[in-house]
Amino acid sequence: MRPTRAGTIQDAVARCYRAAGGVEAVAEQLGLANSTVSYGTEINEARPGGIGVNHLARLAMTDPDCALPLAEFFAALAGGVYQPVGGxxxxxxxxxxxxxxxxxxxxxxxxxxxxxxxxxxxxxxxxxxxxxxxxxxxxxxxxxxxxxxxxxx
Incomplete structure (x- = not known):
């Protein structure tokens, strides 16, 4: 996996991928090429955030562990923190x-x-x-x- 800077969307995506078992596992789960999935952790101003929110949402709906880093990232952007509730x-x-x-x-x-x-x-x-x-x-x-x-x- 590409190196990422803490607190960035690329880092949140990389943590999401790790929770799902890595780039290859994510690519298989989403039906995408490994290179497309890997692009999600690249710092690129032409397409910041990589693979797109729709793919990340699908991944998070399939595996709640993938949702956690994304929830933490977006909560921080909104000036808050993510607080899991449990059942x-x-x-x-x-x-x-x-x-x-x-x-x-x-x-x-x-x-x-x-x-x-x-x-x-x-x-x-x-x-x-x-x-x-x-x-x-x-x-x-x-x-x-x-x-x-x-x-x-």
Whole structure:
């Protein structure tokens, strides 16, 4: 695979290809020539991003592991981060989801206050971990609300 620069679409495509088993596996899966697929990781201003979003979407729909680097790339472009939700079934009810949100957000707040006070690397790392757990709890509850809104739950 061609060398790529971190944070570029070419790097996201290369990580997508690795998740799918490499250039040859992707070419076979999409019914494209190896050279066409390889072109997707070439830095080329005439055709930035290589093989095109339609092929990448097909690949990501076939293999969710391929979707991850693309989701992370596009989320960063939009000024955010990709937060996997997991199955909506992981939140039994909105009531239990609220309890989990309160617990995780409280732990994140306490850990962040400690980190701000001590500024020790250990405390900062712990605060980051607690914040990630709170974000996950909030995101899972949001997924349940979204599914209720769409009638999918």
């Amino acid at each position: 909506v079934a992981e939140v039994i009810s909105l009531f239990s989801g609220c309890g989990l949100m309160a617990k995780e957000c409280g732990e994140a707040q306490a850990a962040t206050i400690l980190a701000a006070t001590t500024q020790r690397p250990k405390d900062i790392a712990e605060a980051e971990r607690e914040i990630e757990e709170a974000i996950a709890a909030l995101t899972k509850s949001r997924a349940v609300l979204t599914s209720l809104q769409s009638g999918a739950a």
